Structures are given as C-alpha cells and as structure tokens.
Amino acid sequence: MTVQLSVAIQGERGAYSEEAALALYGPEAVIVPCRTLHDVFLALDQGNAHAAAVPVENSRAGTIVETYDNLLAHGYPVTGEYRLRVRHCLLGLPGAELADIRRAYSHPQALSQCRRFLEGHGIVAESAYDTAGSAADLAGRRDPTAAAIASRRAGELFGLAILAEGIEDRQDNVTRFLAVAAPPTLAPGPGRTLLAFTVGNEPKALYRCLGPFAKHDCNLSKIESRPDLETPFDYVFYLDVDGRADEPGVAGAIAELAEIASSCRVLGTFGG
Amino acid sequence: MTVQLSVAIQGERGAYSEEAALALYGPEAVIVPCRTLHDVFLALDQGNAHAAAVPVENSRAGTIVETYDNLLAHGYPVTGEYRLRVRHCLLGLPGAELADIRRAYSHPQALSQCRRFLEGHGIVAESAYDTAGSAADLAGRRDPTAAAIASRRAGELFGLAILAEGIEDRQDNVTRFLAVAAPPTLAPGPGRTLLAFTVGNEPKALYRCLGPFAKHDCNLSKIESRPDLETPFDYVFYLDVDGRADEPGVAGAIAELAEIASSCRVLGTFGG
Numbered sequence: 001m002t003v004q005l006s007v008a009i010q011g012e013r014g015a016y017s018e019e020a021a022l023a024l025y026g027p028e029a030v031i032v033p034c035r036t037l038h039d040v041f042l043a044l045d046q047g048n049a050h051a052a053a054v055p056v057e058n059s060r061a062g063t064i065v066e067t068y069d070n071l072l073a074h075g076y077p078v079t080g081e082y083r084l085r086v087r088h089c090l091l092g093l094p095g096a097e098l099a100d101i102r103r104a105y106s107h108p109q110a111l112s113q114c115r116r117f118l119e120g121h122g123i124v125a126e127s128a129y130d131t132a133g134s135a136a137d138l139a140g141r142r143d144p145t146a147a148a149i150a151s152r153r154a155g156e157l158f159g160l161a162i163l164a165e166g167i168e169d170r171q172d173n174v175t176r177f178l179a180v181a182a183p184p185t186l187a188p189g190p191g192r193t194l195l196a197f198t199v200g201n202e203p204k205a206l207y208r209c210l211g212p213f214a215k216h217d218c219n220l221s222k223i224e225s226r227p228d229l230e231t232p233f234d235y236v237f238y239l240d241v242d243g244r245a246d247e248p249g250v251a252g253a254i255a256e257l258a259e260i261a262s263s264c265r266v267l268g269t270f271g272g
Numbered sequence: 273m274t275v276q277l278s279v280a281i282q283g284e285r286g287a288y289s290e291e292a293a294l295a296l297y298g299p300e301a302v303i304v305p306c307r308t309l310h311d312v313f314l315a316l317d318q319g320n321a322h323a324a325a326v327p328v329e330n331s332r333a334g335t336i337v338e339t340y341d342n343l344l345a346h347g348y349p350v351t352g353e354y355r356l357r358v359r360h361c362l363l364g365l366p367g368a369e370l371a372d373i374r375r376a377y378s379h380p381q382a383l384s385q386c387r388r389f390l391e392g393h394g395i396v397a398e399s400a401y402d403t404a405g406s407a408a409d410l411a412g413r414r415d416p417t418a419a420a421i422a423s424r425r426a427g428e429l430f431g432l433a434i435l436a437e438g439i440e441d442r443q444d445n446v447t448r449f450l451a452v453a454a455p456p457t458l459a460p461g462p463g464r465t466l467l468a469f470t471v472g473n474e475p476k477a478l479y480r481c482l483g484p485f486a487k488h489d490c491n492l493s494k495i496e497s498r499p500d501l502e503t504p505f506d507y508v509f510y511l512d513v514d515g516r517a518d519e520p521g522v523a524g525a526i527a528e529l530a531e532i533a534s535s536c537r538v539l540g541t542f543g544g
Binding site: 036059060061062063064065066107108111112115125127128129130204206207208210211213214217220221222223224225226227237 | 308331332333334335336337338379380383384387397399400401402476478479480482483485486489492493494495496497498499509
C-alpha cells in the first residue's frame, strides 16, 4: 500500500508553490494549501502534512527571510531544492479574446512585473491577495473583459483560457524553493549543505568563520548576513555550501566552523 | 535664495518611503512620487528630482534586490541611510469607530503583517495596490465600515481618523532606506561604505576577498551574495563596511580588494 505524501504550500492550489511541490514530490502528492508561511510550518507541527515546499529566494525580490525564521524556529530539515522559472500568464474566461480584456487581477508584485505588457494592451491593473486566488475568482465571474495574471497551471486548474504567456517584463525571474521535512521523491537537487551560524560583532569574526571552507576547498554558493533579532549587535549568517555534509571536506569545514562560531546549525543537506 | 530639494520616492504621498525621505532631507523637501523603483531612478536621470530615498532592506522581507540593480545600472552614489520602524495604523473616516469597521484595504504584505489584529476584530482583509493609496481611496469614499492600513502620516495627509496604531503582529519591523544622489541634509547615518564586487565561482575567491578587511580591522555590517545575472556562475557580493572610504583602514582594504576581485565598485560612502 502506498501512502500518499501530503505537502504544505503557502497559497492556494494553482500557486507557483504548487508547481514546485509537484516537481519535488511528484504528481501524486496531496497539496495542503496554507495562508501564510507560518501556517505551512504549523501544518507540519500538527501532522497535517508530511512535507513542505517553501520559497527561499527570488531573483528579483531577494531572500525570503521569513522562511529562514520558520526553519530555525520549527527545526525541520531542508531535504532538497528546486529552481522554478516564474512565467506569468494572462488568463481569461473560455472564449474571451486578448483584445476584449479591460482589467487584470493579481497580486501587486505580479502586476508590477507585467507592467509593460498591461500598458501596451491598455489593461488596467487591479490588486488581489494572490495570483492563484485571482484566477479562482475570475472563474466564478461572468465578465469576459476581466482577466487574471497567474501560472499556466492555475489556468488549467480553474478551466480558464491562456490568452498570453510569459508576459513578465524581465525573463530572468526564478524562484528557488526548498523541500522541508520529508525528502523529495523527484528532485533533491545538486549536493548541497545549508548552514546557519552566529558570530559576535567583531571585525574578523566572519573572516575567521569562512577560513575552514577555504582550507577544505569548499565552494560557497550563497552567503547572507542578518542582524540577530534576539541578540542586538550579533549577526546570523546563512551559508550554502556545495556538497553534502557527510563528504569529508564539508564535514571537516563544519567541524572547524563549530569551534569558532557562537552557534552553528546544519539546516539541511541533500542531493549529490 | 534657497533651492528646495526634490526627492523621488516609490509610492504615493503618505507612503513609508515619504517618511524616510523627510527624515533624510528635511520637512521642506519636495516629494516626487513614482510608481516603481525603476521610475525613481528615471526621475533622477531626467532631472525631475535631485535625490531619492529608496528601501534596501526590511527586517521581515529581506534585501530589496531591485534597489541594488538600479544603483548599479544608473550609477548614482549612496549618500546616507535611515532606519524606519514601520508602524501600521488602522485608518477610518472621521467619526468612524473601531467597532464599526468590517473591511480593511491595504497592500497584501501589510494585510498579512496585521493578520492577528484583523482576525481578532472580525475585519475582512481586502487587497489594494499600496498602503498610502488605500488611505487616499478611503478618503474619497463615504463608507464608515471601511478602513485602510497605512502609516500615521497617510492618515494625517488624507484627513482620516487613526482608529488603532501599531497593529502589526510583530514589533521588529524595520525598513532601511538609502539616500541617493544628493547628500541628505538631516540624517547621513553612521560612517559607512557600501561596496559591490564580483568574483568568479572558485572555492576560495570570497574568502580571499574578505582577507583585506580582516587585515585592516574593518567591521562588515552586511554581506550578501547574488548570482551575477550577466555572467552565469559568477557572483556579485554586496558588502557594508563600517567607516568611511577615506579612512586609512577602509581605504587600504578597498585597494587590496580591487586587486583580487574581478570588479569592485564603491556604491557610496557617508556619515561618521
């Protein structure tokens, strides 16, 4: 007997997070839509989902700090990653034509990313809570001059016509999602280790903490600092290291980092 | 004769960016509202503003990558910084009471930051394009059961009643703004130098680039990496260094960094 894996996402069915969840956990995964990132982690705590797929970084909007906060607070391991190319579609009611559309509903960030397309077609931008929700709402209306901006999947899910695809102004819009709790079944990603460590506010602290990675020839694919909200003047650093934590070089570097940093946690290691 | 300084911001009058602009450039500054961050830099290019005040980092949402992109593309110096504590207000029509409010309009991010307050008062969240715009719209309506979530300043500007203040779920919501182009008249901030540099994707590159700062005892108050969109597999690093670029230690470290990095640019230096 196969137990179907349930995967919590932030947003409704048809959200970009759902695409990432299905890419990581397979088309059979049961999606558990949650309103906020915090609710995603509560779903794991309460046993309402086996796994989660959460956004951690967008090429236009930067790091999603709230994801790190929740990873640290709830303690579930990161088990994989997936990079999703975000392609916005203009969705209309079946039979609607692009030339008929007067208003498009979506999240303000998606509207702003498609500004040139909307202006070029004389379409007025109307704000909604999220992308997939605006597609669901549109399907319940009977207005052939209204459209939603959301994913192709949202269009298919809600029986809408795809009037235009890839309508974002910039084509380099990629969101990186993390698999959390249960290991992904399809796409663990390349070998990677995610670390969080804290250092005091002293000139050479960070430099000394990076020394072990240089010594062991480990490549760092991301580094980011944040003031430690709990301890003023201290910093938290998030580091992505190429390679799994059980490879000798990475393992050696982490052991040495743990000696130097005030605290050090492996958020997850996977792939390879 | 005093020339009034005009300062471009993203958003409308009453936006949090306006508060930061006035804190940096003084209450006499003429605010030039722009729809997007890109439009803010176009306003500088076209001579429609002397200066700009732009958000670069929020304690909940992380770094605003688009600001760095525009700084790099347009080449204006960063001349100061200001940390704004974001306090959301529930704004109503004059005479309205908190108990009467049924719906609150704002940007989805502000709505989500005030979720507990809204749920606790049985108020339905309604999405709008931005915070200040929802306050302006409310002022034009005659509905005493509707409210907007925006700044105290937006409430004052549009003649609205402040029904509740500080309604965000978490109190550690701070946005850091940068002054751009003209130097700020009021708040240049502590001595600081902002750098952007690129390194190839090789294990020890970042470590070697940080060496000069350790050697010269310079403290780093922020570090962030981003894949270089122009050159795949290379990285751009953003570094905030404590101290001005003309101080001997910082100057020495930058000179040595420039020898090691593929490219290195001082985005700005100020304060102290």
